[in-house]
Amino acid sequence: MTGTLAPDAFEERLGRYLRDRAEEARAVRVGEKEVSEQAAVVARYADLFTRAQLEALRAHEDRAPPGPAERLHRLRAACEGGIVAAALAERGDALENGLLAVRIPWRGARIPLRTAQALLATTPDYADRDALGTLQLEASARLNEDRRALLAAREELDAELSGQPDPVRRSGEEKQISLQALADAVDAARVRTTPAFERIRTTWFERLLGPERDDVPTSAHAAWLRRLSTLEDTYTKELSLPVCVATLRSLGFDIERESGIRLDLDDRPQKSPRACVIASDPPRVVHLITRSQGGLHDYASFLHEAGHALHYAGCDPSLPLTFRLLARDHALTEVYSFLVESVAREPGWHALHFGLCDARAREHAEATVFLHALLFRRYSAKLGFELDFWRRFAYDGGTPAGYAEKLTAATGIRYRAEGFLADMDAGFYAADYLRAWVRSAQVRRHLRAAIGHEWWRRPETGDLLRGLFREGTRPSSEEIATRLGYDPLDTAPLEAELS
Structure with a gap:
């Protein structure tokens, strides 16, 4: 087909495109830029994402045997995503720039929306948090129609390009799972662990x-x-930083000297309070970004993102880009991040690094179990809402029906309906988180059996992880479960931890 690239040439140019987009996203996210210019990046690669190129990649995929076909499938999916990005980049920039421009009146000043979101974590007065939370939610919700319109445009393009009009089925086929079966499994786990959660929630709501x-x-x-x-x-x-560095070093990882990992720990007014990793060109360029605010969450967030960073920076550099960066979903890398983060739930970690007596170390570890349970329950409810949302989207255009009710019932925290669109991640990311929670509990049980209860401070754990990291993004989360002898939907290890 004339005017198109062969798969290898497409993959090479795709790598440059993804690196440029990642670096633009990084600059905006960390507060180095106050204007997003993704549309300009997309425009530079307009020749890469065409209908003809998509059909050429699809033809290669259709002719390939199963092994090579997986790589070609991911390249074809990336081409679809690029066509969507090219069509919607300007609207995406407008939404991002609209959020960056929002200012909230607070204490005689007008502060950025992201600053307000960061302040909610550090404002000590209960009434002040309520007031600030209302202001930031209402300010963010004023952009809901823009969010809804962008969602609708993206869904229309995704349906057309993939040939699958059902968004739930489309996502399930891409992840190679049943989203409903996953939702049923985690809902059942949530119900079975509710008595334990309600007890621990009462304790920690009172304390906090x-x-x-x-x-x-x-x-x-x-x-x-x-x-x-x-x-x-x-x-x-x-x-x-020193405690997290020491924690990782005990596993055999020197995060400050790991080749390819670039740390951004600075505090800037427009820097997102949500920690993240941006893998621009793994394993050579992997950004680990956090915004410290004090408190145990800093430690858990750093360890979580370190799991991502070590995964991407630890992949075999000889792998093709497709298996260093592209994946059908994010579940695999979340397994590793949840596993590393879970070190902060070990009582021995609290005793070792903070000099706590055994009783206080157990108490503080219980606090992290409370947060673990709270987030699991929130995301299991969120997946249920998103399945309902997308099943009716073609008929109602996207409404908040069930959002506040489901999340409030699951967590004991009152959510407001107008937050539903800001809380929605693309591609059923909630499902990837949930699969990772289930899988990381399975891996921890395996580590305790194979290495011992102090797996979290043993270099043998790091050796095992380095072997997995070398595979990059090639395997699925479910494949890891099978290797360990678990059914992918076996929630028993997770339920044991939550109870």
Whole structure:
């Protein structure tokens, strides 16, 4: 087919495109830029993402045997994504720039939306958090129609290019799972662990929010809860980096000297409070980005993102780009990030690094189990809402029906309906998180049996992980479960941890 690239040439140019887009996203996310210019990046590669190129890649995929076909499938999916990005980049920039431009009146000043979101984690007064949370939610919700229109345009293109009009079936086919079976499994796990969760929630709501709290506090307090702010005197901002570095070193990883990993720990007004990894060109360029605010959440976030960074920076450089960066979904890399983060749930970790007695170490570890359970329950409810949302999307255009009810019932935190679109990640990412929670619990059980209860401070664990990291993004999360002898939907190890 004339005017198209062969798969190898397409993959090489695709790598440059993805690197440029990642670096633009990084600059905006960390607050180095206040204007997103993704549309300009996309325009530079307009020749790469055409209908003719897509059909050429599809033809190669159709003719290939199963092994090579997987690589070609991922290249074809990337081409589809590029066509969508080219069509919607300007609208995406407009939404991102609209969010960056939002200012909220607070304490006699007008502060950026992201600054307000960061303040919710560190504002000590309960009433102040409620007030600030309401202001930031209402300001963000004013962009909901733009979000909805962008979602609708993306869905229309995705359906056309893939040939699959059902968004739930389309995503399930791409992830090679049944989204409904996953939702059923995690819903059942949530129900079985509810008595344990309600007990621990009562304890930690009292400790973290105080006796004057509302019976059902609003989601304005979620960031304060996740930070475990009443324990911040123990988990100081200053200790965060050295403790996390030491934690990783005990597993055999020197995060500050790992080739390819670039740390961004600075605090900037427009820097997103949400930690992340941006793998621009793994294993050579992998950005680990955090915004420290003090509290145990800093440590857990750093360890979580370190799991991602070590995975991408540890992949075999001889792998094709497709298996160093592209994946059918994000579940595999989330397994590794959840596994590394889970070190902060070990009582021995709290005793070792913070000099706590055994009783206090167990108590603080219990706080992290509370957060683990809270997030699992939130995302299991979120997946249920998103399945309903997309099943009716063709008929109602996307409404918040069920969002507040499902998440409030699952967590005991009151969510407001207008937050539903800002809370929606692309491609059923909630499903990837949930699969990773299930899988990381299976891996931890395996590590305890194979290495011992102190797996979290043994270099043998790092050796095992390095072997997995070498594979890059090639295997699926479900393949890891099978290797360990588990059914992918076996939630028993996770339920044991949550209970």
